[in-house]
Each structure stands twice: as C-alpha cells, then as structure tokens.
Amino acid sequence: MKIIVNGETHDVAVAPDMPLLWVLRDELKLTGTKYGCGIAQCGACTVHIDGVAVRSCQMPIGDLEGEVTTIEGLGQPETLHxxxxxxxxxxxxxxxxxxxxxxxxxxxxxxxxxxxxxxxxxxxxxxxxxxxxxxxxxxxxxxxxxxxxxxx
Amino acid sequence: MRKSIILAMALLSGVALASEQHGLVVNTPPEGSVTREAGLQAWERIHAVVSHPRCANCHTDERNLPMWSGSEYADAQPHGMNVHAGESRIGSETLACQACHVTSKRPNTVPHAAPHAGMDWRLAPVEFVWFGVDGPAICAQIRDPERNGGRDGAGLVEHITHDAEEKGFITWGFNPGAGREPAPGGMQAHLEDMIRWVAADMPCPED
Structure with a gap:
C-alpha cells in the first residue's frame, strides 16, 4: 500500500493491521519516532497525520488516511521548526x-x-x-x- | 432517512415488519402490540446499558471531562493524563481524543491500549449527559427530541442500526475487547428493547 511520509510516497508491503510506528521504524528506517509503551500511554511515538498529533503505535496502517509527518520531516538542521x-x-x-x-x-x-x-x-x-x-x-x-x- | 420512513410507516400501520440491517434483525411489532408494562421493562434494560460505564463514561456534563469508572477501577475518576475534551467535546482545543483513540473498525485486542471504534472518538453532546444522572432523568432526555439530537422513536432505532453499520460507540460498548467489561446484553437485544420501548410510546418510570 502507498503512504506519504514527510512528503515522500512509499510503497510498503505489510499487513494492514501493522501499527504505523512499526512501518516508520522497521520498514522506512525512520527511527526518530520512538517506541515507548505500545498502548498510547506515553506519547513517545507521536507523529502528525495531516498536521494532527497521533500516537503512531495505535494507528493500523490499513486505516491510515492522510499524510504523515515525523520528527525527521518537521524541520531540518538548517531550518528548524x-x-x-x-x-x-x-x-x-x-x-x-x-x-x-x-x-x-x-x-x-x-x-x-x-x-x-x-x-x-x-x-x-x-x-x-x-x-x-x-x-x-x-x-x-x-x-x-x-x-x-x-x-x- | 428511507429506513426511518419505512420504520415509521410500520409503526403506524399495525403491520409487523422484519428486515436485516448490518448484522442486526429489525423486527418491528404492530402498533399497540407492546404494553406500557412491557415498554417499562424494556426501558429498565436500556437504562442498564446506558448507565453502564462503557456508555456513561463519555456521556458527561459541561465540565467536558471523560470519566474512568467501572469494574476496572477502584473509584470513579476523571480520565487520566489531564485529559479535557473542551467545549468541542473532541479535545481539539488541547489534545484531540483521536490522538490516542484512533478511528478504526478493527477489533480491540490489546489490553490497556486506548480503545478505538469506527467513529471518531469524542464525548457525546453535552445535553446527552448520563454519568451521575438518575434513570428517570435519562429516560426523559432520551425521548426528548430537543435533547436527543432531534430523534423521534424511529430515529432512536435507526441510531442503533447506523451505529452497527459504522461499528461506532454502541457497537464498541457491547464488544469493547481487551479485558474491558462490556455493557450488559448485546447489540441485538438492545435494538429489540429500543424497538419495544418505542412501540410502547416510550414510557418512563415516573410518568
């Protein structure tokens, strides 16, 4: 399935119930987003979906609607947010x-x-x-x- | 809307009507066939559902605080993490409910994870307050179109079948998964009770 992360389109072949966090870290190697608890109790895995904060450990990739922004896409070293x-x-x-x-x-x-x-x-x-x-x-x-x- | 009209026609025509909608069997009894007593018994079962923590925890007052209460908690308390749903009732002023309670029709399988449903997680509208409210007051609210989202009897029944279609909060309340205690009964029984209560002209205990 196709997902857009930090403005780039990726085609990932994963199970639809895989959490977005797993896709970001294990498939796309975007490891700036952290795994903390896996149950939305800690917030370490927060990303944006269409600009809104979401715990990526809770979002099944098959239910993702919208563009994802991770810490890697929020700002760049020379142009920080x-x-x-x-x-x-x-x-x-x-x-x-x-x-x-x-x-x-x-x-x-x-x-x-x-x-x-x-x-x-x-x-x-x-x-x-x-x-x-x-x-x-x-x-x-x-x-x-x-x-x-x-x-x- | 079409289903509402069909249901209203069935209620008025005195003809029983059965249909299957989103996994639920909708059996509408003939007009006048449900006694007030049977209607009140149906209401008691409806009340047991709507006052259950799975439902009432998010039907809270103008303080806009979701609650944590029920068999999983020693005492009733506001939702942890300093959560405040705001006047928006969806948390958009500070932290959206959806930040943790994502919108997904998939089953809830992970213990202690934020539960999810097929509808965007939120508090019910403030006029639908059930938490800490007694049964007769809830009964009066549910049958009052001014305070129930403009629903007549057919609309209340359709509210349940629509929820089944969307795998919304009623559906979730009966099947919360992940070790949570479900609301009593089940979706089909709740639908049948609502149909009976509506067919009995929505009696309340203090009428």
Whole structure:
C-alpha cells in the first residue's frame, strides 16, 4: 500500500493491521519516532497525520488516511521548526528518548492554539511522559515557541 | 432517512415488519402490540446499558471531562493524563481524543491500549449527559427530541442500526475487547428493547 511520509510516497508491503510506528521504524528506517509503551500511554511515538498529533503505535496502517509527518520531516538542521528551536534554547532534552514525541505534540498543539496559557499547555502535554522530569522546561519551551510562531 | 420512513410507516400501520440491517434483525411489532408494562421493562434494560460505564463514561456534563469508572477501577475518576475534551467535546482545543483513540473498525485486542471504534472518538453532546444522572432523568432526555439530537422513536432505532453499520460507540460498548467489561446484553437485544420501548410510546418510570 502507498503512504506519504514527510512528503515522500512509499510503497510498503505489510499487513494492514501493522501499527504505523512499526512501518516508520522497521520498514522506512525512520527511527526518530520512538517506541515507548505500545498502548498510547506515553506519547513517545507521536507523529502528525495531516498536521494532527497521533500516537503512531495505535494507528493500523490499513486505516491510515492522510499524510504523515515525523520528527525527521518537521524541520531540518538548517531550518528548524520553532518548537525545535525553543527546545534547544531551553535545553529541554535530558536523556531525549521522549523528546521527538513531545516536540510533535507541541507543534500540533500550537497549530490549533497559538496563544496557550499554562493550563492549556498542561492539558495538551500531560499525555506525553518524560521519565527525566523535564516538564517545567517543556512548558517554558512551548511558551517560547508559541511566541516565536506568533512573530512576537 | 428511507429506513426511518419505512420504520415509521410500520409503526403506524399495525403491520409487523422484519428486515436485516448490518448484522442486526429489525423486527418491528404492530402498533399497540407492546404494553406500557412491557415498554417499562424494556426501558429498565436500556437504562442498564446506558448507565453502564462503557456508555456513561463519555456521556458527561459541561465540565467536558471523560470519566474512568467501572469494574476496572477502584473509584470513579476523571480520565487520566489531564485529559479535557473542551467545549468541542473532541479535545481539539488541547489534545484531540483521536490522538490516542484512533478511528478504526478493527477489533480491540490489546489490553490497556486506548480503545478505538469506527467513529471518531469524542464525548457525546453535552445535553446527552448520563454519568451521575438518575434513570428517570435519562429516560426523559432520551425521548426528548430537543435533547436527543432531534430523534423521534424511529430515529432512536435507526441510531442503533447506523451505529452497527459504522461499528461506532454502541457497537464498541457491547464488544469493547481487551479485558474491558462490556455493557450488559448485546447489540441485538438492545435494538429489540429500543424497538419495544418505542412501540410502547416510550414510557418512563415516573410518568
């Protein structure tokens, strides 16, 4: 079946119930998206489908409708997404394992809510777990990214 | 719409009508053939379904919080992860329900995974509140077109057959999979109870 990931069309020969996460990592070798729990409890595997955050471990490839964006397609080293820039500015990452999911969740959230308050941020980001406890820095980075995206 | 008209005609004509729709057998009894008592008994079974956590957990009030309650939980509590469905009732203000509860007609097979259905996951409209509401109040709401999505009796029956077609939330409630306790009865029994209740002119316990 054909899927579009980061603007490129791929033809993958896999079972239709294979989760998108498996396709991304094992078939397309896009390993920036992480496997955490496999049951939508941690958020590490968050990608965008038509711009909306989705836990890729939950999406059977046969039910996928829309274009997928992974952390590899959100920005490039020379043209980072505003969320990625903010992550560097605030030195959010510690071990880093959850961070691609955190960044994808934040980018999708700011697309629909460009001027969030702390409560909004906590509601949007609480389903992305970080065992290093970088939550205060995540919240500050989301605010910085929001400000940057608004052109402030 | 066509099915609604056929069902309404059957209800009015006094002729029994049977059809098969999306794996369900729709047997419409002749008008006047279901007593008020039988209708109330059907309502009690409908109430056992709609008040079950599989259904009521997402029929919550204007606080827009899905609930976690039922035999799988020691105490009723709002959905974990600080989830808030917002006024949109689909979470679009902060985190869409669909971020974890994807839209898929495939069976739910993985314990503890976010459940999915063939419809986009969401809270029911706020006027359909069932969680923490007593039976007579739910009964009054379900038969009130102002508060049930504009449905008459035929519309309530079609709501179930349409759900079967889409493998939506009613279908999921009876077959949640992955170790979750299903709503009592089954899709066919629920459909038959709804048909009986409608044929008895939708009686409520406190009428």
């Amino acid at each position: 505003a969320v990625q820039e903010a992550w560097i500015k605030h030195q959010v990452a510690q071990c880093g394992y959850c961070q691609s999911g955190q960044i994808m969740a934040a980018a999708s959230f700011l697309d629909t809510n460009p001027d969030p308050n702390d409560e909004d941020i906590d509601r949007a980001m609480s389903a992305n777990l970080c065992r290093c406890g970088t939550y205060p820095r995540i919240r500050e980075a989301v605010k910085t990214a929001a400000s940057s995206l608004r052109g402030a």
